[in-house]
Amino acid sequence: MESVLELRDISKHYPTHRAVNGVTLNIARGEFFSLLGPSGCGKTTTLRMIAGFEEPTSGEIRLNGAAIQHLKPYQRNVSTVFQNYALFPHLTVQQNVEFGLRRKGENDIGRRVREVLELVQLSGKESRRPTEISGGERQRVALARSLVLAPDVLLLDEPLSALDPNLRKQVRAELKNIQRRVGITFLFVTHDQEEALSLSDRLGVMHAGVLEQTGTPEDVYLRPSTKFVASFLGAVNWINGVGIRPEVTRVAKLAPDQGLRSHPATVVHSTFLGNCVHIETRLDDGQLAVAEVPRTTTSFAPGERVHLWWQPADELNFK
Amino acid sequence: MNRLRAWFLAPSWAVILLLFLFPMLIILAYSLLTRGTYGGISLPWSLESYQRFADPIYLGILWRSFWIAGASTVISLLLGFPLALFISRAGKRKNLYLSLVILPFWTSFLVRTYAWMFLLRDTGLINSTLQKLGIIHDPLPLLYNDGAVILGLVYGYLPFMVLPLFGTLERLDRNLLEAAADLGARPWATLLRVVLPLSAPGIRAGVILVFIPCLGAYLTPDLLGGGKSVMIGNLIQNQFTTARDWPFGSAISLALMAVVMLLLIAFVRRDEEGLL
Numbered sequence: 001m002e003s004v005l006e007l008r009d010i011s012k013h014y015p016t017h018r019a020v021n022g023v024t025l026n027i028a029r030g031e032f033f034s035l036l037g038p039s040g041c042g043k044t045t046t047l048r049m050i051a052g053f054e055e056p057t058s059g060e061i062r063l064n065g066a067a068i069q070h071l072k073p074y075q076r077n078v079s080t081v082f083q084n085y086a087l088f089p090h091l092t093v094q095q096n097v098e099f100g101l102r103r104k105g106e107n108d109i110g111r112r113v114r115e116v117l118e119l120v121q122l123s124g125k126e127s128r129r130p131t132e133i134s135g136g137e138r139q140r141v142a143l144a145r146s147l148v149l150a151p152d153v154l155l156l157d158e159p160l161s162a163l164d165p166n167l168r169k170q171v172r173a174e175l176k177n178i179q180r181r182v183g184i185t186f187l188f189v190t191h192d193q194e195e196a197l198s199l200s201d202r203l204g205v206m207h208a209g210v211l212e213q214t215g216t217p218e219d220v221y222l223r224p225s226t227k228f229v230a231s232f233l234g235a236v237n238w239i240n241g242v243g244i245r246p247e248v249t250r251v252a253k254l255a256p257d258q259g260l261r262s263h264p265a266t267v268v269h270s271t272f273l274g275n276c277v278h279i280e281t282r283l284d285d286g287q288l289a290v291a292e293v294p295r296t297t298t299s300f301a302p303g304e305r306v307h308l309w310w311q312p313a314d315e316l317n318f319k
Numbered sequence: 320m321n322r323l324r325a326w327f328l329a330p331s332w333a334v335i336l337l338l339f340l341f342p343m344l345i346i347l348a349y350s351l352l353t354r355g356t357y358g359g360i361s362l363p364w365s366l367e368s369y370q371r372f373a374d375p376i377y378l379g380i381l382w383r384s385f386w387i388a389g390a391s392t393v394i395s396l397l398l399g400f401p402l403a404l405f406i407s408r409a410g411k412r413k414n415l416y417l418s419l420v421i422l423p424f425w426t427s428f429l430v431r432t433y434a435w436m437f438l439l440r441d442t443g444l445i446n447s448t449l450q451k452l453g454i455i456h457d458p459l460p461l462l463y464n465d466g467a468v469i470l471g472l473v474y475g476y477l478p479f480m481v482l483p484l485f486g487t488l489e490r491l492d493r494n495l496l497e498a499a500a501d502l503g504a505r506p507w508a509t510l511l512r513v514v515l516p517l518s519a520p521g522i523r524a525g526v527i528l529v530f531i532p533c534l535g536a537y538l539t540p541d542l543l544g545g546g547k548s549v550m551i552g553n554l555i556q557n558q559f560t561t562a563r564d565w566p567f568g569s570a571i572s573l574a575l576m577a578v579v580m581l582l583l584i585a586f587v588r589r590d591e592e593g594l595l
């Protein structure tokens with residue numbers, strides 16, 4: 001795959017801390033790539049360096065093969081969807097979407113705005129102001145305003161975090177759908193692992209300014225390269241230094257057959273979650289471990305001695 | 320409950336009635352009376368003072384006042400906007416710069432205006448320095464003209480432009496500026512298309528706060544304009560002092576207030592239509 005965006009060993013150091021430390025990354029044209037990590041991990045700083053709001057302390061950013069790290073934001077063919085959308089409050093939806101086209105002196109503005117508003121299903125709201133539309137609609141205006149410029153890479157800075165949880169899942173699906181239709185490369189920054197896993201073709205996990213792992217959602221979830229990646233992407237039981245995800249951890253009253261791994265434990269309590277049951281247990285060394293099991297499984301009483309078991313292939317191994 | 324409310328509101332009403340409405344009524348009554356022989360007022364009631372104000376000489380002074388106040392306001396805006404923008408972006412130094420803007424208020428306006436006279440007069444600091452440097456031979460006519468009056472007004476009222484502008488510019492969402500640059504706007508386009516329209520409330524407040532006191536100014540035109548640069552404020556002042564024509568002074572005061580009111584209403588209307 002041809003890369004549209006390359007980050008080569010970029011760093012951003014502030015007097016008091018190092019926000020980004022030697023991040024190298026290639027993003028293929030048309031890809032939906034997520035940068036995932038907790039707040040303060042450097043993912044937003046990375047995005048802002050690509051957009052041109054921050055200049056890297058060192059390293060190179062290449063867009064279509066050309067170095068862009070010294071260009072101003074208005075000289076780069078990338079566009080940002082801001083976390084708070086940053087819509088111009090004094091302009092209508094139509095004028096917000098036209099803004100970039102007019103600044104770049106493009107032709108055929110009327111048609112292009114009409115098409116993009118249709119794409120994000122905002123036809124009929126052209127003359128509204130940002131204060132007169134809903135949060136979900138504002139998010140779509142921000143998306144349309146950037147998409148209409150056909151950027152090489154669309155940068156999205158936690159665009160779903162301002163929406164309420166019900167709306168978030170719906171907008172997530174729409175976002176993926178729109179990305180497939182327009183074929184523009186999306187670089188999506190989020191701290192929500194479910195968002196990153198469900199949306200991305202590939203994702204990168206950042207921690208303390210360092211890109212710890214990149215790969216497909218399956219790669220990073222099933223074969224995390226560090227303990228941080230393993231626990232950031234989902235719950236992990238640490239049993240004798242080995243990581244096992246709760247959904248592959250099983251509970252039995254008797255010690256299992258040979259060929260399986262197992263460890264004795266005491267049931268603390270069970271929680272019924274509708275689609276499954278969480279059985280929380282305590283290992284003899286005091287650590288807690290959770291098994292996520294189908295609700296048809298035999299019930300276990302608190303205080304009962306049990307055996308946790310799992311397939312060797314399900315163990316998470318780190319280099 | 321309502322009675323309690325009324326009691327608490329009573330002091331405010333008393334202030335409004337005693338200090339604003341009542342004096343206005345006195346001025347209105349004076350303006351409709353006849354000039355007394357030794358100043359003051361006497362009967363009969365008459366509209367003569369208002370009729371006199373329609374004289375081209377006085378209308379000329381009114382027009383001139385508008386012109387000088389307008390020019391001072393425009394210059395204050397042109398100077399104040401970049402200054403307010405700079406202060407709003409000054410980070411930690413913001414408070415220092417703001418206090419520098421307010422610092423002149425620590426001394427009397429009269430003293431500061433005299434200071435300008437010392438700078439601007441023929442033997443003043445500016446002219447003598449330029450002469451010593453050999454740049455000019457004869458002193459430049461810096462004092463006692465409209466330019467000096469406008470300079471004095473801009474100097475005196477610039478803080479009233481800067482402070483409301485600073486207020487709106489500081490609240491301006493920095494993300495909007497980044498968004499504009501991100502969408503391809505160069506710095507000038509961002510200034511014209513985003514910063515300027517969004518600071519309209521501050522511009523409007525600043526214009527009102529500078530224009531109205533400039534229009535009624537009498538100290539600055541008196542000291543810096545000499546006898547030549549008479550503004551409406553001087554005309555009013557004269558009626559109560561040397562000319563001893565209280566009814567005429569009152570009539571001009573009210574006429575000026577009426578004009579300002581009409582302008583303000585028009586200005587606010589325009590705002591509601593979102594034109595500025």
